[in-house]
Amino acid sequence: MLKLSGLLGGALAAAALLASSGALAQKKEIVIGLQCDRTGATQTVGVFLCPGYHDYIALVNSKGGVGGAQIRAMEIDHEYKVPAAVESYERHKKEGAVLISLYGTPQTVALTQRLTEDKIVGTAPGFGTAAAANGDKFPYIFPIAASYWSQAAGAVQFAKDRLGGSLKGKKISYLYFDNPAGREPLPVLEALVKEEGFEMRTFAVPSPGVEMGAQVLDIAQRFRPDFVIAHLFGRSPSVSIKELKRVGYPLSKVVSFVWGASEADIIAAGGWGTAEGYYGLQFAGVGSDYPVLKEITEMYKKQGKPAPKEMASTVFYNRGVLIAAIHVEAISNAVKAKGGTNITPNDVKLGFERIKGFTLGGLVPPLEINSYDHEGGGWVQVFQAKGGKWVKATEWYKAYPTLLKKMLATH
Amino acid sequence: MFHRESGYYKTTYAKDMALYPMPVARWTVAAIVLLLCIAPFALHEYYVSIINLILVATVGALGLNILVGYTGQISIGHAAFMSVGAYTAANLAVKLGWPFWATLPAGGLMAAAIGAIVGIPSLRIKGLYLAIATLAGQLIIEWTINHVPAISGGAQASIEVPRPTLFGAELKTQAQLYWFLLFFAALAVVGTLNLVRSRIGRAFIAIRDQDIAAEIIGINIFRYKLLAFAISSFYAGVTGVLYTYYLGIANYEQFQIVTSIDYLAMIIIGGLGSVLGSILGAIFVTLLPIAIRLGMENWGGALFSAADINNIIPNLRLIGFGGLIILFLVLEPEGLNRLWRNIRSYFRVWPFSY
Numbered sequence: 001m002l003k004l005s006g007l008l009g010g011a012l013a014a015a016a017l018l019a020s021s022g023a024l025a026q027k028k029e030i031v032i033g034l035q036c037d038r039t040g041a042t043q044t045v046g047v048f049l050c051p052g053y054h055d056y057i058a059l060v061n062s063k064g065g066v067g068g069a070q071i072r073a074m075e076i077d078h079e080y081k082v083p084a085a086v087e088s089y090e091r092h093k094k095e096g097a098v099l100i101s102l103y104g105t106p107q108t109v110a111l112t113q114r115l116t117e118d119k120i121v122g123t124a125p126g127f128g129t130a131a132a133a134n135g136d137k138f139p140y141i142f143p144i145a146a147s148y149w150s151q152a153a154g155a156v157q158f159a160k161d162r163l164g165g166s167l168k169g170k171k172i173s174y175l176y177f178d179n180p181a182g183r184e185p186l187p188v189l190e191a192l193v194k195e196e197g198f199e200m201r202t203f204a205v206p207s208p209g210v211e212m213g214a215q216v217l218d219i220a221q222r223f224r225p226d227f228v229i230a231h232l233f234g235r236s237p238s239v240s241i242k243e244l245k246r247v248g249y250p251l252s253k254v255v256s257f258v259w260g261a262s263e264a265d266i267i268a269a270g271g272w273g274t275a276e277g278y279y280g281l282q283f284a285g286v287g288s289d290y291p292v293l294k295e296i297t298e299m300y301k302k303q304g305k306p307a308p309k310e311m312a313s314t315v316f317y318n319r320g321v322l323i324a325a326i327h328v329e330a331i332s333n334a335v336k337a338k339g340g341t342n343i344t345p346n347d348v349k350l351g352f353e354r355i356k357g358f359t360l361g362g363l364v365p366p367l368e369i370n371s372y373d374h375e376g377g378g379w380v381q382v383f384q385a386k387g388g389k390w391v392k393a394t395e396w397y398k399a400y401p402t403l404l405k406k407m408l409a410t411h
Numbered sequence: 412m413f414h415r416e417s418g419y420y421k422t423t424y425a426k427d428m429a430l431y432p433m434p435v436a437r438w439t440v441a442a443i444v445l446l447l448c449i450a451p452f453a454l455h456e457y458y459v460s461i462i463n464l465i466l467v468a469t470v471g472a473l474g475l476n477i478l479v480g481y482t483g484q485i486s487i488g489h490a491a492f493m494s495v496g497a498y499t500a501a502n503l504a505v506k507l508g509w510p511f512w513a514t515l516p517a518g519g520l521m522a523a524a525i526g527a528i529v530g531i532p533s534l535r536i537k538g539l540y541l542a543i544a545t546l547a548g549q550l551i552i553e554w555t556i557n558h559v560p561a562i563s564g565g566a567q568a569s570i571e572v573p574r575p576t577l578f579g580a581e582l583k584t585q586a587q588l589y590w591f592l593l594f595f596a597a598l599a600v601v602g603t604l605n606l607v608r609s610r611i612g613r614a615f616i617a618i619r620d621q622d623i624a625a626e627i628i629g630i631n632i633f634r635y636k637l638l639a640f641a642i643s644s645f646y647a648g649v650t651g652v653l654y655t656y657y658l659g660i661a662n663y664e665q666f667q668i669v670t671s672i673d674y675l676a677m678i679i680i681g682g683l684g685s686v687l688g689s690i691l692g693a694i695f696v697t698l699l700p701i702a703i704r705l706g707m708e709n710w711g712g713a714l715f716s717a718a719d720i721n722n723i724i725p726n727l728r729l730i731g732f733g734g735l736i737i738l739f740l741v742l743e744p745e746g747l748n749r750l751w752r753n754i755r756s757y758f759r760v761w762p763f764s765y
Contacts, residue, residue: 039725041669047722054718076704077725081673082665083464086658087701090460090585106664109569113659117583129567179557180568180664187566308718 028341029070032057032327033092033100035107040080042104042234044264044316050075051310052320053101055296057328062299066332069341073324078103082110093118098331098348101323102128105181108141115140120345121330121352125323126258126283130184133375134408135353142352142374144326144367145283148231149404150378151257152185154281156192157399158255158382159227167198173225175215175240177232178204185231185257191403201225209236216243231257238268241275252277255382262315263390272388279393281380284322285363286314286390292321292360315390322364329358365396378404430604447593451586459585461701466592467653468693470599472677473686474646479675480684481607482639483619484533485542488549489647490670492529494663495552496522496648498562501570501661511575511656515595518652519645525552526644527637534633549668556663569662572655588657595653599646603686606642615639619684676732680739682748691747699735700728 034053037046057073065071074095076088085107092100099121102108108128115122116139124132125145132141133149146154160167174189176182186202193200201223203215209232219228228249230240237260244251261280269275288311297307310317334343334351343351355369355376367376378398383390419434421427431437451459475489496518503509503517529548533541556563564570574583575591582591606612614635617625626632655661673696681692704724711720743749 038722039729075721079725084700087461087464090457094455094457106662109660109662110658110665180566183566
């Protein structure tokens, strides 16, 4: 017990020295706090998403930054752990970050209260709680991408369109990961059952989600649904593709939520041949056919380097680009409104709430964020695994907006 | 460190039983207390937040060490006991409006009760088998919280709690929460120091060293094993409550099996069966990733490109963490605590070798 605090004090003093020597005498810059997970439970996402984020920021900086100020995205990997995320947030705050790019539902939940107290914006695209879309209740949390509620509505809408425009008397299976995120869409789905008159049966997959033979057999041979909506994470989407294929359920009647539809999932399921026909919802455009991605390749070429290999995993890489692009757009809105680069986190909040008509050549949906709607409309786009890549199956759309609005207001 | 123990005589029982019989030790404790009192004023909020995380981890590590280090039982379900404490306190705070000084012991007691139940298999099985039994406990508790809305507060399984208030003042900044956490961490340290030299603590140690011998000399194994589980889980429950108040939310995803393993790593690195070891382990496990990151941020640029550093830092941290655990297990199985003792006994007789 004795003298140990000496150790603690010494370590902290050393840490203080290290930290202070870093950020000296640099030119005017705007700091973004970027939380990443390249090594934890969801590292398959992070290793592609975070390089995408950095590349877009580098692109902006290579063009002169925002209002003359360079942007520094300070990345901290929290390994999908909450204490590390708390520490990372405090570090970002110390560095003067004007916004925090959160990563992970438990981390978002854990930091919500502190972000609100400190009046710093945190963005939570594709995770966190759906209720955070309500800007009145969560003034400093911005989902900026379709929440699980919007995704559920989008999936049902997609099934309806595929099944001839009416779901009356149809059967839909909801195959989900048995955790809070997996259960979150249930209220929306139940409301839609009433509205559209279809029959729904839910199939929970317990953690870690690699064993779902029984559920899939139940779906394919007993319930025999007209469509399957899947909401799985990590390793489990690939297992679901494999199992559904094995029991002979047509994958062209399956639509997955956003975390079950990446190149990595297809490859893990046994390749594009196996997954042919599988649909996936997306909140960022997929593929390499966007001008901004060509600009990034150009930027690397100018430096005499090949384009980063992460770019090949377009689903997650593009999401990183989308998140960075929306952040930069919010910052540039803030800089414009303020008439200078000495912006505060609150200016950035207002900057987010003015985002409109920013599509980055189709990679970003036509978001419209305002002080009430922090989700920007809940836009999704469906892509299909076809001939060795993801092929666009729909344009950007938002489904059942009035129903979702009503649920958000009462939730 | 640089003092002699000769020439100091204990003339009363009270003196003999003191936690710190040596005057120099008492001065050291006083100095540490003083340092801890100055810390929130002298340090930047960021460093205070790190100390806060260490304080929470210390309470949990102490609890786990009582069970694993002192009693020789194993638990890989400790994170679940933390979640029991967290949800108990959160429900009481939100549904009944209880203040923290009531929810905190309530959370601890609930965790103790559940912990004692999960500990029942320890009466029959040991070692690896017990580890699996407690793992089952972890999974059952996780599942229950996840599927019972009355406990979890809805589909999201997270309950927002108000900040703790003391005499009408809300504790919300890192510095204010520091005092809140420091108080309970200090209580936990003093409590454990006294527990392990009491009748109960000595019974725990006897069970650890040889349970059959302990039973023969009259220790009720049934009672003391369950008591060890209960006390240990009480600490875990309190950790969960502190964590909940620190973050402002109870969320079961923060208390998954990875957390249990982190705490086991703390006490193994720090030193099994030692209070100081628990604290050192909590400090080490919390600071190591931060130190590696700071080092790479400042000096990594000389070796790697900026884009690579972002990729290297987290991976290096994992490798470093794993490597250190192996190193400790091989070179100094008794952990940081033993390392510290070695240093101290070296200087005790310095400049002579013994």
